[in-house]
Amino acid sequence: MLSIYNTLTRKKEEFIPISPDEVRMYVCGPTVYDYFHIGNARSFIMADVLRKYLEYKGYNVKYIMNLTDIDDRIIKKSIEEKIEAKLVAEKYTKAFFDDIEKLKVKQADVYPKATDHVQEIVDFIKQLEEKSFAYNVDGNVFYDVSKFHDYGKLSGKKLVELEAGARVDVNEEKKNPLDFALWKKAKEGEPFWESPWGKGRPGWHIECSAMSGKHLGETFDIHAGGNDLIFPHHENEIAQSEAATKKKFVNYWIHFGFLNINNEKMSKSLGNFFTARDILKHYSAESIRLLFSQTHYRGPLEFNDELLDSSQKGLEKFKNLVEKVSPHPVPLPKGEGVSPDFDFQSYYKDFESAMDDDLNTPQAVAVLFDFVRDVNKAIAEKENLPSEFYSNVKEFLSKTAQGVLGIVDLEKSEAQGSSVEKELIELLIGLRNGARKEKNFALSDKIRNELNELGIELKDSKEGTTYKKVKK
RNA sequence: GGCGCUGUACCCAAGCGGUCUAAGGGGAAGGUCUGCAAAACCUUUAUUCGUCGGUUCGAAUCCGACCGGCGCCUCCA
Numbered sequence: 001m002l003s004i005y006n007t008l009t010r011k012k013e014e015f016i017p018i019s020p021d022e023v024r025m026y027v028c029g030p031t032v033y034d035y036f037h038i039g040n041a042r043s044f045i046m047a048d049v050l051r052k053y054l055e056y057k058g059y060n061v062k063y064i065m066n067l068t069d070i071d072d073r074i075i076k077k078s079i080e081e082k083i084e085a086k087l088v089a090e091k092y093t094k095a096f097f098d099d100i101e102k103l104k105v106k107q108a109d110v111y112p113k114a115t116d117h118v119q120e121i122v123d124f125i126k127q128l129e130e131k132s133f134a135y136n137v138d139g140n141v142f143y144d145v146s147k148f149h150d151y152g153k154l155s156g157k158k159l160v161e162l163e164a165g166a167r168v169d170v171n172e173e174k175k176n177p178l179d180f181a182l183w184k185k186a187k188e189g190e191p192f193w194e195s196p197w198g199k200g201r202p203g204w205h206i207e208c209s210a211m212s213g214k215h216l217g218e219t220f221d222i223h224a225g226g227n228d229l230i231f232p233h234h235e236n237e238i239a240q241s242e243a244a245t246k247k248k249f250v251n252y253w254i255h256f257g258f259l260n261i262n263n264e265k266m267s268k269s270l271g272n273f274f275t276a277r278d279i280l281k282h283y284s285a286e287s288i289r290l291l292f293s294q295t296h297y298r299g300p301l302e303f304n305d306e307l308l309d310s311s312q313k314g315l316e317k318f319k320n321l322v323e324k325v326s327p328h329p330v331p332l333p334k335g336e337g338v339s340p341d342f343d344f345q346s347y348y349k350d351f352e353s354a355m356d357d358d359l360n361t362p363q364a365v366a367v368l369f370d371f372v373r374d375v376n377k378a379i380a381e382k383e384n385l386p387s388e389f390y391s392n393v394k395e396f397l398s399k400t401a402q403g404v405l406g407i408v409d410l411e412k413s414e415a416q417g418s419s420v421e422k423e424l425i426e427l428l429i430g431l432r433n434g435a436r437k438e439k440n441f442a443l444s445d446k447i448r449n450e451l452n453e454l455g456i457e458l459k460d461s462k463e464g465t466t467y468k469k470v471k472k
Numbered sequence: 473g474g475c476g477c478u479g480u481a482c483c484c485a486a487g488c489g490g491u492c493u494a495a496g497g498g499g500a501a502g503g504u505c506u507g508c509a510a511a512a513c514c515u516u517u518a519u520u521c522g523u524c525g526g527u528u529c530g531a532a533u534c535c536g537a538c539c540g541g542c543g544c545c546u547c548c549a
Contacts, residue, residue: 043549161474226549307484310498320511362486366496376512441507459510
C-alpha cells in the first residue's frame with residue numbers, strides 16, 4: 001500500500017487513484033526562457049521517480065507536463081537578445097528536452113504548450129467571467145479571490161492575514177492586492193493573441209488549469225511541483241479550476257523540497273545556481289540521481305561537488321557488481337551449480353515497503369546497497385553459482401535501481417571503444433601477463449600504470465585480467 | 473508580523489513511542505585476499521540523537537520552553 005504526503009491535508013494518506021488501474025498526473029514544467037538549473041532538475045527527477053514507481057506497481061500512468069512558452073521572462077529575454085519571443089521559447093524548449101533526456105527522465109505523454117492552448121484558456125476565462133469570479137479592467141482580466149471561499153486551503157493561509165501582510169505591489173486596477181491576472185493586456189511591441197478583452201496573453205496560473213483540465217479531466221489524481229509553487233501558483237490553480245467546475249481539482253498535491261547551496265535555496269534571483277547542463281558535463285545522470293535519491297524528496301537537499309563526488313563513488317559499487325554479473329564468464333545450464341540460499345523476494349519486499357512509505361528513497365537506496373553487499377558476499381563464498389542467480393541479480397537491479405530510481409544503467413557497457421582499441425588493450429594485457437609470469441613486475445606495473453594514465457584501469461582476478469575505462 | 477519546515481557521527485542522510493547499545497553512502501583507521509594494486513569482504517568510527525524540563529513502565533521519536541538554521545507570504549522547481 002502506497003502512502004503519500006498530501007500538502008492539501010498535511011498528512012500522509014493512502015494513495016487511491018480515481019480509476020483503479022490508472023493514475024493521472026500533472027507536473028509543473030519549465031518556463032522556457034533559459035536553461036533549467038539543477039534545482040529544477042530535482043523536481044523533474046523526483047517526479048520521474050514517482051511516476052516510474054507507480055508504473056512499477058502496475059499502474060498505467062498518464063503523465064502530463066506543461067511548457068510555459070509565453071510569459072514575462074520570455075518577453076524580457078527576447079528584448080535582451082533582440083530575437084522574437086517565439087524563438088526564445090523554441091531554443092530553450094529544445095534545450096529542455098536535451099537535458100531531460102540526459103538526466104534519464106522518461107518522456108511525459110504530452111507536453112502541452114500554453115501558446116497551443118490559447119483558445120482553451122480564453123474559454124476558461126470566459127467561464128470564470130460568467131460565474132463572476134473574474135473582472136475585466138481595461139483589457140486586463142483578474143481573478144477575484146474574495147469570491148472563492150476556499151482560497152488559501154492549500155497553503156494554509158487565511159485571506160485576511162495575507163492581505164495584512166501583503167507585500168504585493170499595489171496595482172490600482174485590482175480590487176484586492178491578491179487578485180491575480182488571468183489575461184494580460186499586451187503592451188506595445190509585445191506578442192499577443194486576440195481575445196474578447198482585446199489583444200493580450202494568458203496569465204501564468206490559468207494555463208495549468210486549462211491544460212490539465214483538457215488533458216486529464218476536471219478531477220485528477222496527482223499534481224506535483226516545487227515547494228515554492230504552493231503559493232500562489234497552485235493555490236490559484238485550485239481557485240480557478242474549482243470555481244469553474246465546482247468539483248475537486250486534484251486529490252493529491254505533492255511538493256518537492258529545494259536544493260540548497262551552503263544551506264541557502266538555489267535560485268536564479270540569488271544567482272547561486274548551476275544549470276543541469278553544466279553539471280552534466282562533469283557528472284553522470286546516475287550520480288545526480290543517486291544524490292537526489294539519498295535525501296527524502298520533501299526535505300531540503302544540500303548540493304555541492306563533494307556530495308556529488310561521494311555519490312559518484314558510491315555508484316561504483318553498483319557498476320562493479322553489474323560488471324561482475326553481466327557477461328557471466330561460464331554460463332551454466334539452468335539448474336546446475338550450487339544454489340545459494342539467497343532470498344531475492346525479501347529485497348523486493350524491503351524496497352517496496354521503503355518506497356510505499358511516502359517514497360522513502362533514502363531507505364530504498366539503503367536496501368539496494370545491502371543487496372549489493374549480500375550478492376558480493378554470496379559470489380565470494382560460493383564457487384559455482386547457477387546462472388539463474390546472475391540473471392536474478394540483474395533482474396532485480398533492472399527493476400529497482402534502473403527502472404525506478406535510474407541510478408544504474410545495465411546497458412551501458414563499461415569497456416567500449418573501437419575494435420582496434422580493444423585489441424590493442426588486449427595485446428598489452430597479454431604482454432603484461434607474460435611479464436607477470438616471469439615475475440618481471442617492474443615491466444608489468446609500468447604497463448598498468450601507463451594504461452591507467454590513459455584512463456584504462458586493470459583488474460586482476462582468478463578468471464584473468466579485465467579492464468574498464470574510467471573518466472579522467 | 474503570519475504560516476510552515478528543520479537541528480541525528482568528520483560530511484551527506486534514514487528513523488516518527490519499545491525490534492535503536494540509531495540504517496545506508498562518502499571519508500578515516502585496521503584486517504583478509506593479491507607479487508603489488510584494484511575490486512570484494514570483515515572490523516572499528518553516535519550508550520547517543522541542538523539545550524533544558526515534562527508525559528510515559530519505556531522517547532531521537534509525544535508535549536513545553538529556550539537556542540540555532542531554512543523556506544513561503546513577490547517571479548521562482
